Amino acid sequence: GGKNNTIETWLNKHRLMYNKATQHPFILSIRDGTVNLSSFKLWLGQDYIFVREFVPFLASVLLKAWKESDDGSDMEVLLGGMASLNDEISWFKKEASKWSILLSSVAPQKANQDYCRFLESMISPEVNYTVAVTAFWAIEAVYQESFSLCLGSGSKTPIELLETCQRWGNDGFGQYCVSLRNIANKNLAKAPADVLKKAEEALLRVLELEVGFWNMSHGEM
Template sequence: MTLTCQQLLQKHTQEWQEATVHPFLVQCKLGTIQQNQFNTWLVQDYLFVVDFTRMVGRILANAPSQHFDVILGGLVALKDELNWFKEKAALQKLDLDTQKQLTCSEYCDYMNSLAAMPYPVQATAFWAIELAYNQGWQLPGVMPEPYTEFADRWGNPGFTNYVKLLEQQADQGLQTASESIQHQAEEAFLKVARLEKDFWQMAFNAA
């Protein structure tokens, strides 16, 4: 039996719900999130995306060449995203040269540790990380200013489509993977879900 991304979502609905539905996002939607909470998220997510970009670069190096198109598209989007984060931080006079909080640090360490894992595990984690933000920012519905563009960055239809392509690539990798590798992919999915939940809570705690 081969594992698929959809099976992971069906098997672990509770964990995935906790990864993608959080008071932080609800309060962005309501416009009641505190500036301190939002700014903490902004700075820590920039630091996250720096290490995420490194992870995607390493995944590209392991991927079959048929997967390059989607991954290179992702890297181009990350080039834009990193510059966008810097602009947003500058507008709020936030210092990006800041220490990672513990949860951010744990997430980045985990992404670094994926370097030693087989490609299907990496591709599954990559898909899960992007899906978490795609669904997380999309589920609450249209957000008020100044959060509209944040929700749109990860919730827009083009991003949804990109995540579907990542899913196809992960599924393709899993199709020929051993049971042991499929098990590692499931563990990676659950680890990402837990770290996503903790990341929202980390920012929320800044109140």
């Protein structure tokens, strides 16, 4: 606690794992234009399932904020996230039809099931707001960092994947992630040691699950 930079401290401490999650070979293959389109389609179908599971998780974070946060602006940031998820689900359906993916026939693979089980565990009222909002920030931040890599100068992202990369790599989403990190830092600064420990564990678990999710898409099961 104390200083308002717990997240930065943890990211430095766990830099290797964070880089594994944000610079995965699947993302690097999008960036250098060598991505296998069947991998991309697999990712798209699996992520649609994940995002649907993300809705009740975010609802639970919102509920915890309402009960436990002393700052009303937290709820507004989270509500904005909820609104974006509504848009995101429509986008997945549109994108899936563009790639001729029948979403109703996609079954969650092992890595996705593991991740969804983690989200479900975070919904429990026993998990406090600080831990849940730290996990939430980490989940969003990994996608933001990953996909913005595919938009940077020198990237050779295939044109038909640009919209996907912009969805999570755009500046607005980047700002949203900064707001979430500020919320997490603010709550971590006043958290007792046991909560700090659980939040750090949740961050590490998210990074591990993100790597597993990319591995699944990249055909490295």
